[in-house]
Amino acid sequence: MQAVPQCPFDHHAITDAEAAWGTYDQLRDQGVTHSREHGGFYVLSRYEHVLAALRDPDTFASGQGTRIPAIGDGMIIPLDFDPPGHTAYRALITEHVTPESVRGMVPGLREMIDGLIDGFHAKGGGDWVAEVGLPLPLNVLVQVVGFAPETVAQFRDLTAQSWKQISEQDLFAARAGLFELVRRELQRHRETRPDDYITSLIGKEIDGRPITDDELQRLLLAFAVAGHETTMNASGSMLRYLVEDPARQGRLREKPELIPAFVEEVLRYSSPVQCIGRCTTRDVEIGGVRIPAGSRVLLVYAGANRDTARFDHADAFDVDRGAAGHLAFGFGRHQCAGALLARTELRLVLEKLVTMPEVEYAGAPDFGGLEGGAMSGPSYLPLRFTSNRSPDGAGAWR
Amino acid sequence: MTDPITVSSPSEVLELDLDKCNGYGNCVFAAPEMFELDLASNVPILLKAEWSDGEREALAAAVADCPAGALRLRKRDALG
Numbered sequence: 042m043q044a045v046p047q048c049p050f051d052h053h054a055i056t057d058a059e060a061a062w063g064t065y066d067q068l069r070d071q072g073v074t075h076s077r078e079h080g081g082f083y084v085l086s087r088y089e090h091v092l093a094a095l096r097d098p099d100t101f102a103s104g105q106g107t108r109i110p111a112i113g114d115g116m117i118i119p120l121d122f123d124p125p126g127h128t129a130y131r132a133l134i135t136e137h138v139t140p141e142s143v144r145g146m147v148p149g150l151r152e153m154i155d156g157l158i159d160g161f162h163a164k165g166g167g168d169w170v171a172e173v174g175l176p177l178p179l180n181v182l183v184q185v186v187g188f189a190p191e192t193v194a195q196f197r198d199l200t201a202q203s204w205k206q207i208s209e210q211d212l213f214a215a216r217a218g219l220f221e222l223v224r225r226e227l228q229r230h231r232e233t234r235p236d237d238y239i240t241s242l243i244g245k246e247i248d249g250r251p252i253t254d255d256e257l258q259r260l261l262l263a264f265a266v267a268g269h270e271t272t273m274n275a276s277g278s279m280l281r282y283l284v285e286d287p288a289r290q291g292r293l294r295e296k297p298e299l300i301p302a303f304v305e306e307v308l309r310y311s312s313p314v315q316c317i318g319r320c321t322t323r324d325v326e327i328g329g330v331r332i333p334a335g336s337r338v339l340l341v342y343a344g345a346n347r348d349t350a351r352f353d354h355a356d357a358f359d360v361d362r363g364a365a366g367h368l369a370f371g372f373g374r375h376q377c378a379g380a381l382l383a384r385t386e387l388r389l390v391l392e393k394l395v396t397m398p399e400v401e402y403a404g405a406p407d408f409g410g411l412e413g414g415a416m417s418g419p420s421y422l423p424l425r426f427t428s429n430r431s432p433d434g435a436g437a438w439r
Numbered sequence: 440m441t442d443p444i445t446v447s448s449p450s451e452v453l454e455l456d457l458d459k460c461n462g463y464g465n466c467v468f469a470a471p472e473m474f475e476l477d478l479a480s481n482v483p484i485l486l487k488a489e490w491s492d493g494e495r496e497a498l499a500a501a502v503a504d505c506p507a508g509a510l511r512l513r514k515r516d517a518l519g
Contacts, residue, residue: 138461140460140480144480365464372504374506380463381462
């Protein structure tokens with residue numbers, strides 16, 4: 042057994058998301074490392090190590106929270122729970138986003154996404170993040186979950202504020218504004234009982250007893266936070282990789298059947314959630330390092346997704362590589378429950394864009410830093426359309 | 440509710456429950472010899488009606504990796 046190398050890594054200190062890739066390379070080169078920041082935690086960044094941890098969720102558990110530093114009472118459902126509780130919680134979500142139900146959502150999603158992109162085009166472009174990237178998942182939360190438009194309009198600012206506070210205070214306190222919003226949504230659904238997913242949750246049972254208000258709030262908080270920021274970041278990164286090489290747009294136009302592969306490569310290459318935490322329930326050896334029971338462990342998805350031991354020329358964006366097996370959604374028990382919905386939204390964006398004039402940068406983008414020590418995507422992405430072809434090829438838009 | 444799709448080796452039965460499947464595609468990743476993802480429906484297609492001893496390890500990984508619990512490997516009973 043070797044001594045664990047110490048590294049000064051602090052995911053909350055990454056202010057330049059572009060520079061983080063070099064940091065992940067260094068972490069991977071060292072194997073399993075340990076940081077003294079935030080009370081001390083181990084760092085796994087090689088694909089092999091991250092996958093091994095995700096495949097052993099009883100040892101690398103979530104019930105002590107999945108953020109480093111710890112989050113106090115700020116646990117959200119089902120992310121920060123282990124079985125048996127986790128199993129019943131997670132089913133509440135997965136039964137709503139089966140392949141069949143997501144297929145049923147496609148016409149409504151397509152209409153909404155086409156409308157956003159048509160509006161963006163009619164304006165001659167603008168900041169993708171503000172004009173399309175953020176409204177898209179917020180609209181999904183209205184259409185698919187049942188939040189009110191005026192509720193989702195507050196999610197972005199409140200989430201961004203909570204991330205700024207997370208390394209200093211209990212996540213429950215940092216998320217007080219969000220908890221208050223979902224409390225009001227539950228109240229509204231109890232009173233007016235609209236025919237939607239949130240209303241359907243109110244009557245649910247967990248292990249033979251009625252679901253509590255506290256559980257409902259923590260579950261809705263997962264939608265409020267995980268349901269908008271991740272997709273916003275993924276679509277921003279997708280547009281970035283689309284405009285950075287015009288040949289990619291040409292190829293997708295000629296072969297729209299490449300769209301699913303393009304989406305997967307965007308997810309691998311950008312890793313919208315760059316890392317997540319676990320806590321060990323027993324002593325465990327990984328990469329020749331013994332990690333004691335009760336240790337915080339950071340799983341660096343972004344490092345794993347660019348590990349050359351798993352992906353050839355991992356630092357290159359390559360639609361033809363076959364990105365299957367990437368860990369952008371995590372893997373196994375806690376794998377993103379909304380993965381299929383997110384993939385579908387991203388595919389619909391590209392299916393629309395290949396019918397439009399090409400897009401290009403209209404100014405300098407800002408790729409931002411890691412929000413909350415995890416979330417990565419462009420914060421500002423000024424784009425415009427290069428030609429004045431109309432979507433149906435007839436007439437001019439401008 | 441639909442009945443699980445089943446395929447068998449001489450001693451075991453693999454069940455794929457499409458009511459539970461959430462289209463993650465982990466089975467395709469773990470056992471590419473056995474599964475393919477239908478991109479139109481996002482559900483796995485079983486490529487083979489049986490498997491060899493050499494393929495069993497990958498198959499067991501596919502079962503363990505399924506976040507939806509849609510795959511089950513069980514001993515073959517008297518009725519097959």
